[in-house]
Amino acid sequence: MADDPGLPAHAAEWPRNLDITALLGQGWRPVPFQEFVLKMHSRCNLACDYCYIYEMADQGWRRQPRRMARPIVDQVAVRIAEHARARLLRHVDVTLHGGEPLLAGVEHLRYTIETVRAACEPDVEVRFQIQTNGVLLDSPVLELFREHGVRVGVSLDGDEEDNDRHRRKRNGDGSFQAVREGLQRLGAPAYRHLFGGLLSTVDLDNDPVRTYEALLEFEPPRVNFLLPHGNWDAPPPGRRADTSTPYGDWLAAVFDRWYRSPVKRTQVLLFEQIMGLLFGRPSTCEAVGLSPVAVVVVETNGEIEQVDSLKSAFDGASGTRLHISRDPFENVLLLPSIAARQIGELALADECGRCRLREVCGGGHYAHRYKSGTGFRNPSVYCHDLQRLITHIHAAVSADLEAITARNDHTGGGSKSASRCRPSRKTLASG
Ligand code: SF4
Numbered sequence: 564m565a566d567d568p569g570l571p572a573h574a575a576e577w578p579r580n581l582d583i584t585a586l587l588g589q590g591w592r593p594v595p596f597q598e599f600v601l602k603m604h605s606r607c608n609l610a611c612d613y614c615y616i617y618e619m620a621d622q623g624w625r626r627q628p629r630r631m632a633r634p635i636v637d638q639v640a641v642r643i644a645e646h647a648r649a650r651l652l653r654h655v656d657v658t659l660h661g662g663e664p665l666l667a668g669v670e671h672l673r674y675t676i677e678t679v680r681a682a683c684e685p686d687v688e689v690r691f692q693i694q695t696n697g698v699l700l701d702s703p704v705l706e707l708f709r710e711h712g713v714r715v716g717v718s719l720d721g722d723e724e725d726n727d728r729h730r731r732k733r734n735g736d737g738s739f740q741a742v743r744e745g746l747q748r749l750g751a752p753a754y755r756h757l758f759g760g761l762l763s764t765v766d767l768d769n770d771p772v773r774t775y776e777a778l779l780e781f782e783p784p785r786v787n788f789l790l791p792h793g794n795w796d797a798p799p800p801g802r803r804a805d806t807s808t809p810y811g812d813w814l815a816a817v818f819d820r821w822y823r824s825p826v827k828r829t830q831v832l833l834f835e836q837i838m839g840l841l842f843g844r845p846s847t848c849e850a851v852g853l854s855p856v857a858v859v860v861v862e863t864n865g866e867i868e869q870v871d872s873l874k875s876a877f878d879g880a881s882g883t884r885l886h887i888s889r890d891p892f893e894n895v896l897l898l899p900s901i902a903a904r905q906i907g908e909l910a911l912a913d914e915c916g917r918c919r920l921r922e923v924c925g926g927g928h929y930a931h932r933y934k935s936g937t938g939f940r941n942p943s944v945y946c947h948d949l950q951r952l953i954t955h956i957h958a959a960v961s962a963d964l965e966a967i968t969a970r971n972d973h974t975g976g977g978s979k980s981a982s983r984c985r986p987s988r989k990t991l992a993s994g
Pocket of ligand 1: 914915918920921924926927943946947950
């Protein structure tokens with residue numbers, strides 16, 4: 564049985580006992596890493612009260628140097644190129660992350676981008692993106708991003724009142740006005756094509772439709788709604804231990820506003836992922852579905868980690884104890900904690916394995932399944948909310964397709980093609 568040095572000794576919980584040797588013997592093979600998240604700076608210029616890096620179980624950021632030093636950047640670049648070439652990847656995604664990555668400074672970001680590109684190209688294309696709070700999006704930074712085609716994702720939770728309830732500066736002032744100015748600069752014609760979208764954390768105290776419409780003010784090409792990180796030991800705000808569905812209701816209200824709009828003004832990642840899954844397509848995000856997760860994180864000191872949303876579970880939950888100076892990414896792929904994200908239904912709790920929604924829900928976000936004692940093999944703490952949202956979307960799409968079929972039947976054309984497009988009943992089949 565393989566041992567996983569990535570979990571602290573006190574946490575002898577699933578997936579620590581996942582048998583990698585047996586999995587390999589059964590024909591399972593790890594999926595190579597496709598996205599590399601580089602922690603360019605470990606601190607933040609905001610003090611959002613729900614932040615999973617600073618405000619939840621893991622306090623590892625305190626041990627990290629503020630900025631990823633150039634020798635670490637050099638090693639990361641070599642490791643990414645090594646992994647991509649060994650796995651014959653023609654392109655990889657590199658996400659500049661933090662803390663707040665823009666605190667690293669424009670010249671340091673330039674050095675990182677150019678170093679990784681030099682190590683990988685010409686045979687491996689590197690697609691860069693950055694996830695920022697938007698406060699420091701100024702002209703020099705945007706010029707750098709334009710030069711290198713860096714896509715920019717910005718975090719924003721709604722209008723000024725709703726955003727500033729949680730997303731505040733260290734002195735207590737709201738961040739909205741500074742973010743709005745950054746977004747206005749990003750929206751200028753020279754940079755508009757770099758705008759990747761808005762990331763918005765659901766707050767039950769905010770009206771869902773008002774939140775969605777406030778985000779539309781910035782004409783994002785894409786919006787992604789994030790459920791606040793929490794788990795069975797530390798439930799998310801307002802998520803009671805009953806069958807209520809406050810988050811499912813909130814998201815269903817946004818879905819209706821988005822889906823019923825005569826003109827689609829933006830993509831909403833979560834909804835489109837669920838719709839795709841209902842039609843039998845694979846997911847491309849962590850929040851739903853059973854697709855393998857192929858993301859790895861490098862901290863500012865060069866430690867290799869899993870996705871840092873796991874920091875919300877317990878101190879050390881995202882750690883691997885591997886370091887970029889010693890370990891190729893290939894070594895990371897065979898850790899039980901990484902393999903657990905790539906084995907689909909085998910990672911699901913028994914309840915999820917019997918659930919008719921399992922192929923669409925996929926047990927929800929991995930971090931939201933944690934419970935001390937059983938580890939990450941539980942249904943999502945958002946189980947009832949996910950059921951509410953998925954069945955709501957299924958009903959809406961099915962009703963529309965039935966209506967199209969009926970219209971076509973009436974006019975005598977196209978009914979067969981409409982029938983073929985119905986959401987798969989198999990994806991909602993009982994187990
Ligand atoms: S809806 Fe609940 S039981 Fe079903 S797969 Fe999702 S988390 Fe598991």
